[in-house]
Amino acid sequence: MTLHLREAGKPAAKLRSEALQVLFERGLVNQCTDLTALDDHLAAGPVTVYAGFDATAQSLHVGHLMPLMALRWLQKLGHRPIVVLGGGTTQVGDPSFRNETRPLLEERQIAANMAGIRQSIERLVDMRGPDGALLVDNAEWLTEFKFLEFLRDYGSKFTVNRMLTFDSVRSRIEAQSPLTVLEFCYMMLQAVDFLELARRHDCTVQIGGSDQWGNIINGVELARKGDGLSLHGLTVPLLATASGAKMGKSAAGAVWLHPEHLSPFGFWQFWRNTADADVGRFLRLFTELPINEVDRLSALKGADLNEAKKVLATQVTAVVHGAEQARAALEQGEALFAGGREIADPTHTLPLARLSDGLGLLELLVAIGFAASNGEARRLVAGGGVRLNGRVIEDTHRRIKAGDLAADDRLALAVGKRRKALVSFS
RNA sequence: GGAGGAGUGCCCGAGUGGCUAAAGGGGGCGGACUGUAAAUCCGCUGGCUAUGCCUACGUUGGUUCGAAUCCAACCUCCUCCA
Incomplete structure (x- = not known):
């Protein structure tokens, strides 16, 4: 394969595109396809970029925030985001890095989940106007395929040999845990998504979590073999704490983005409780503060770092729940933890x-x-x-x-x- | 097609008839100490209309007063043979 990987956080020398400069600076790049090609592509003019989310729960959680932050930055810099809701792929279940089959969801549940997820997405990327971000459901095309047709048109472009080389499924196979054909084909579906978006909307870049690398690459390779298209992929790092633990779970469950699943104040509190060692990195990843401000806040020492944590919490809450809710949460935090409880709104x-x-x-x-x-x-x-x-x-x-x-x-x-x-x- | 081995709670992993809601570790939460941090020490860690009831040791049945533990079939994986 002719793809070059970039390790996370490595300051890439002389990038031409502002887009990649920002993404690297923010710590949002884990690895990508041919860096130079992607850089040139992004520097040449506005491009269309997509990230997909399967409807496995009624709300997104903090882990999903990373690809969404990447989309936000790209949108700010003039590129057009597409968010794909996996109405089709959720019916299959992504096996990547999971050692057990996901329970299959009923279509009604998937529809309900999509509605919840959609609310968060609409806050995070700007859908307004003719140049606004697009929201599409991959069920739109995935449910249209006839089996033989699909196998002939796309199955012929994939080899099992290659599919078996992806870490995302190799771990499953080595864990001696059954991987059904249904799940194994997930990567084909996501590859077809990418190709379909390229054809329909001239989408040329896909962003995803680091666990999506294999799925993304499959799309890039499919488009090259099938349509001779040159597509690009980029993954964001896995959200982890400095102590190495996977992040996103807290006392009563995951850190949800939907206000009905976790109150904005609860969300604010989650960020307020960030470990010292994570503050700087989180400010870069999850806020849109200028880098020099991020550096200033991260440089605070000892108890002073608590100020930086409040800024972090308020900024992230503003992105996810809006400025009003963020301000209220900050006040609630001050009132509940520093006295003066009469002033704050109830949580x-x-x-x-x-x-x-x-x-x-x-x-x-x-x-x-x-x-x-x-x-x-x-x-x-x-x-x-x-x-x-x-x-x-x-x-x-x-x-x-x-x-x-x-x-x-x-x-x-x-x-x-x-x-x-x-x-x-x- | 034949022979043997394996499948445990959020994760890893003990357990081979009652004392097992299931050792131990990780993770998480609570307490002490702090700065709503880290490290450390201590405790808790299936659910419920709760001195009891329900669910749980791959699935479904069976043996037994009693099963994660025994038997049968099935599913999945591993090893050897053909």
Whole structure:
């Protein structure tokens, strides 16, 4: 193969395109196809770039933010993004780097998931105007194929020999875990997506997570063999903490982008709790602050770094939930952690009616997402980790009554030292 | 086609009839210490309308008072033979 890989973060010498300069500077490049060719391509004028997302859950999570940030930068620099929702591919399930088959989703569930994902995407890339980003569903073409037709037209362009060489499936095979033909063909479908987008929309670049490398390359190779097209691919790094752990999971589940799955304040808190060692890198990856400002903030030492974390949290929240929500979250953070709780908006609102018979403390913890189940809530309470209006409550049968509310109809609830909520009843 | 081995909780990995919601480690969460950081020490870590009930050791049945553990069939993987 004639593709050249670039290792993550290596400052590439004399790049011509502003696009690649920015992506490298931001730490958004893990590897790409022929660097010089991609650079020339991006420098030559506006291009169309795509990233795809399968509808495996009702919301995207922080891991998806990286390719989306890359799309945002490219859009700012005059290129046109296409976001592909995998209405078709989700029916197959990407096996890349998974050692088990994904449970197959029903079409209704996929449609619901796509609707949730779409809301986040619309905030992250600008779809307005004739030059705005495009949102397309790959079911549009994937469901149209007839089997024999597909095998003849595209199957002939792939060899099993080559397909087996990809790390994404080799690991599965070496793990001696069954890989069905259905899943194995996923890479063909994504390759066809790329080709289809190239034909329909003159899309020439695909961006994806590092686990998507194999799928992307398949598209590049298919387009070259089939249509003689020269396409390009680029992957963003895997989101990991400085301690090496995969990131995105927190107390009560993943760090979701959709506000119904994680409140904007909860999202803000996630970033506020970033480890010192990650602050600089996250500022570059997930905010759009100028690089010199990023450098200034990252240079802060010791407790002063907390200021940088607030900036990080507020900036990322603004990108995902909007400036209003970000400002509110910052205020809530200041109020809950530094005193003055009267000024801030509540982080959660529940109907007053729920208090009429007394609301179980455990139930409340689950309702605001501080515990995934009653059992988990019970353990938190029993372990002395839960405070109501500043006082530790260890009684798991405790019920909240109207009398627990402060004058403003709210109560302060905290789990541990990092998770706090201001719950309003109205 | 034949013979043998393997499949455990979020992950890795012990366990070969009751004492097993299943050792140990990782991860995660809580407590102490801090700066809402890291490191360290301690605790918790399936669900529920909860002194009990339900679900769980590849799948489905069976033996037994009782099964992750025994038997049968099936699925997937590995090794050897043809």
